[in-house]
Amino acid sequence: MEIREPKPDEAERILEVVDSSMTSSFRLSPQQIDGITDGQFADEAIAEKIDDEDTQLHVVETGEEIEGTIIAGFVEGRLEDEWGEVNWLFVDPEHRGKGIGTELYETATEALRDRGADHVCVTVLEANTEGHQFVERFGLEHDGDRRIEVAGESLVKYVYTDSDIDVELPTESRADESDAETTEFPETETTDGHLTATNDDGKTVYIARDEEESGTAASFHVTYEDEAHEEQYGYYCANCGSLDVSMDNMERLECRDCGNAHAERSKESYDDSHL
Template sequence: MEVREAKPNDRPAIRDVARRSLQASYSLDPKAIIGAIEEWYDENRLRNLMEDDNKVLLVAIVDDQVVGFSDSEVTGENTAEILWLHIDPDYRGEDIGIQLYKATQNHLATLGTSNLRGRVLADNPGGNAFYENRGLVKVGEEEVTIDGTPYVENVYAQVEAEQMEEVQLDDGTTVYVDHGNEETGSIAPFHVVYTDRNGEDIFGYWCSKCESLANAMDAMGRIQCDECGNARKPTRWDAAYL
């Protein structure tokens, strides 16, 4: 198996793998799957993915055929997220997903990211188990809208206790700021905040510009600090919104 960066002529195969993977892994309405593929992997977005230095689109090749791909993004100075990792159902059980994951992790590391996060819909036991088996910990849940319907998305992360700073909020609540896990903001980075030192549940985000808590996020993953206006762009595409 070969893993390489996606090329323009891979686009039809990428869409086909995504469609087959979504059909096999999720109990989504067929209309929602079609809408998701058209929005997330249409010609323009795939072209932008391949041209954006902060986005990584890798494909797994077997016998000159695209059988899987990973869609990732650098979200902070040393943090990256795997938004999707799809494997053609006919090629599952052959460790292709593991090899693609490792290749993606290594590629992101060359971009200066040491903290890796992964996202997977809650309605995919196999996908959730995949990240858990790679040593990532579920740190929270967010909402993603697919063709107008909201779904729960689990967020997994590499969590190290020594990176945590204990912070007491004005109401007496104790939270833990992970200085090794950050998101790019329009003014300064946001750091992920957890309810416990082990990083089991996300509480919100810490704005490093004004050192205040920003725990409001909309369905598309947009974060904004009410104190200084620092903002993180959306992480998801919402077909109904666009």
């Protein structure tokens, strides 16, 4: 395989790779996928990224053609303060199992360091059901969250860094986290030092900040009937502030008010071939 920088006239094929990869591996609606591809990977967006000195793009060529092209993968990195950030990485489902994802990741991180990045982080959409375990295989750990707006919806990106890094995340991440703090727990109040919410019947429940499950729009937090957090009540949706959260027999959570959802990611379901 050959890894190189893309040309502006290859934007259409890049979009096809992104779309097929997201359709195959992301727990997103078609409207959400269209919102991401239209905003991030349309012809004009790719052209602007190619011209941006702080953004670096790489594509993978293989010897096998798909629909007249041989581009099988795409990665985007960006310099942000002293950080290098890998914020998108896609491999066409038809070409997985050949180590393309690993080659793209290593190329992007090496290029960012060559251009002066002291540290490298990776951002992965929460809805990317395979991407989290992919980056964890490189020793990276979840170190923060970032929100992005897609077609009027707020989606969450996880920020991954090396476990031994003890410096602030890139400026964009810090700004997003600051904004997130003010809206992290909507429809709540503090009662005697405890974070609480009230259900439709007027019952006060206690929210455990440190007991959370990921969601497609925001986290779910375990709630309790008592201050000591001994009698569990249910779950709280940090996206809309609702306590009307259901759990099915597969332990999948869903907010009945806003549709925020969580599906437990199973390590057994991960395929090493994506590396």
